[in-house]
Each structure stands twice: as C-alpha cells, then as structure tokens.
Amino acid sequence: MQKALVAELTKIGTPACDFLDELANGSNRMLALHARRILREVENANPSEEFRKFIRSQNYELETGIIMLCRVAYPEVTAADICTQVDAIANRCRELIANPISPRERCVMINRVLFHEFGFRGNAEDYENPDNSFLNRVLETKKGLPITLSILYLLVGQRVGADLDPIAYPGHFLVGSFEEDLPFYIDAFKRGHFIAPGQLLDYSSGYLSAAQLGNIAPSPIREVLTRCCQNLANHYAAAGQQGQSQLFASFVQDFQTAHSASPSK
Numbered sequence: 001m002q003k004a005l006v007a008e009l010t011k012i013g014t015p016a017c018d019f020l021d022e023l024a025n026g027s028n029r030m031l032a033l034h035a036r037r038i039l040r041e042v043e044n045a046n047p048s049e050e051f052r053k054f055i056r057s058q059n060y061e062l063e064t065g066i067i068m069l070c071r072v073a074y075p076e077v078t079a080a081d082i083c084t085q086v087d088a089i090a091n092r093c094r095e096l097i098a099n100p101i102s103p104r105e106r107c108v109m110i111n112r113v114l115f116h117e118f119g120f121r122g123n124a125e126d127y128e129n130p131d132n133s134f135l136n137r138v139l140e141t142k143k144g145l146p147i148t149l150s151i152l153y154l155l156v157g158q159r160v161g162a163d164l165d166p167i168a169y170p171g172h173f174l175v176g177s178f179e180e181d182l183p184f185y186i187d188a189f190k191r192g193h194f195i196a197p198g199q200l201l202d203y204s205s206g207y208l209s210a211a212q213l214g215n216i217a218p219s220p221i222r223e224v225l226t227r228c229c230q231n232l233a234n235h236y237a238a239a240g241q242q243g244q245s246q247l248f249a250s251f252v253q254d255f256q257t258a259h260s261a262s263p264s265k
Contacts, residue, residue, distance in 0.1 A: 047071035050068060051071070051072055055258055058258055058259075060220070062151065062221050062224065062225075063158075064079075065221065065224075065225045069134070069228060073130070073134055073244075074136055081136065086152070086156060086159070089156050090160050094160055096109045097109050103162065103163070103180055106157075106160065107157075107177065107192070111191065111192030114156065114192065118142065119142045120138075120188075120191075121189075122144070122145070122149065122189035123144055123145070127145070129235065130239065130241075133148055133235065134148070135148060145173070145231065146189040147224070149189055150167075150175050151166070153175050154175060166224045167217075167218065168224065173188075173189075174186060174187055175188060176216075178218075185197075222255055225255065226251075226255040229248045229252045230248075232244070232248040233245050233249040236248065
C-alpha cells in the first residue's frame with residue numbers, strides 16, 4: 001500500500017512534495033512523522049525533487065550538490081560511486097605529497113595525478129555534450145567542462161589539505177589559491193595550467209576590463225551549482241532535448257528564488 005502511495009506521489013512531483021513538507025512541519029506530531037518518512041521515500045524515488053529540496057534548504061555543500069545534480073540525469077548513481085573514485089585520486093596524491101609543502105607544490109602534485117596519471121582533460125572536441133557537466137560521466141570519460149574539472153580539482157584538493165576556491169570567471173571557470181601573498185589560479189580545462197593575476201585579463205576573452213579584475217574572488221557554492229545548471233539548460237537546448245533543458249532551467253530559477261527569499265539579502 002505504501003509503495004503504491006509513494007509511486008502516485010512521485011508522479012505528481014513538486015505539488016506532492018510541497019504538501020508532504022507542509023504536513024511534516026505541522027502541529028500534528030504523528031502525522032508529521034509519517035509525512036517525513038513518506039517524503040524521504042518520494043524524494044529518493046525522484047532525484048529532481050531531491051535536488052529541489054537541497055536548493056530550497058540553502059545549506060549548500062559542493063560535493064553533495066554535484067552528486068545530487070548527477071542523479072537527476074543518472075538516478076542509478078550513488079554518492080558512494082562518486083566518492084570512491086575521488087578518494088582513489090586523492091589517495092594517489094597523498095602518496096606523492098611530502099610535507100612540508102607549499103600550496104603551489106601541492107597543486108603541482110594534484111596536476112600530475114589528475115592530468116598525467118589519470119588523464120583528465122578538457123573536452124574541446126565535444127564541448128556542448130551535456131555529459132561534460134555530470135561528474136559521474138567526467139570520471140568515466142576523463143573529459144569535461146572547465147567548471148566540472150574545476151569541481152573535481154576542488155574535491156581532490158579538499159581531501160589532500162589544499163585550501164582552494166572556485167572562481168566563476170566569465171566564460172571560463174577556474175580554481176584559485178589565496179594561501180600565499182600572491183594568489184594564483186589554475187585552469188583545470190588545460191591540464192592544470194597555472195595563471196598569475198596579471199594574466200587574467202588575457203583569459204577573459206573580452207568579458208572583463210582591467211578595472212574589473214580586482215573583483216575576481218571565490219564564488220559561493222550557490223553560484224557554482226547555478227552555473228552548472230545553466231550550462232546544462234543551454235547544452236540540452238542545443239541538442240534539441242527541450243524537456244531536459246527546461247528542467248535544468250527550472251533549477252536555475254529555483255536557486256534564484258531561494259536566494260531572493262534569503263533573510264540575509
């Protein structure tokens with residue numbers, strides 16, 4: 001009986017989840033308990049709704065968010081599938097890193113493992129393929145977009161003690177290191193190419209003026225995940241998959257709505 005109920009509620013989608021969420025937060029404790037249990041089952045059966053709940057929570061964490069995003073298109077993927085592979089890359093990095101080591105030297109080792117030993121690279125030949133935006137597929141094909149490869153770089157960096165930040169650079173996502181007096185940036189799409197602050201203007205392809213370069217700073221996780229969704233909306237549209245394009249465009253809107261409703265604004 002409960003399986004049939006979950007199946008029907010899953011078909012209804014967002015309105016059903018909103019209704020269950022309202023019950024789960026209501027004054028009837030017994031009803032709230034049952035509603036929360038059913039809501040978890042519905043969300044697990046519907047990765048899109050699971051991701052929407054994550055967006056509405058505004059409790060953003062990069063690894064959790066990117067795994068949930070993968071499950072929207074690949075519901076069979078689990079967190080363990082992705083984390084195990086990222087762990088293996090990080091473990092290999094640890095074998096090569098001998099402390100004390102500078103932030104740049106640590107990134108040199110990450111570069112060696114990611115781009116030379118494991119063979120990750122930017123997919124310039126098939127740039128608009130939606131699979132470039134899903135970390136599970138990037139781990140399989142060893143090819144991705146600047147933003148997805150940067151996310152992988154950040155997740156590996158977290159595991160090996162590198163203090164790195166996402167940089168939502170216009171037109172080309174980067175990784176930034178601000179531990180030393182002079183920051184440096186990393187282009188994961190170009191196999192970990194190091195970029196000095198004075199070289200950023202050349203990387204902007206006309207998107208930025210020299211006066212705007214001082215505004216290049218770490219990006220909130222919300223902006224990183226929103227940009228992933230916008231890329232997917234664009235690339236699915238280019239592939240003629242309008243349903244998928246509209247789905248990921250709706251996630252962009254959800255991020256914007258959640259941010260607008262934030263009390264901190």
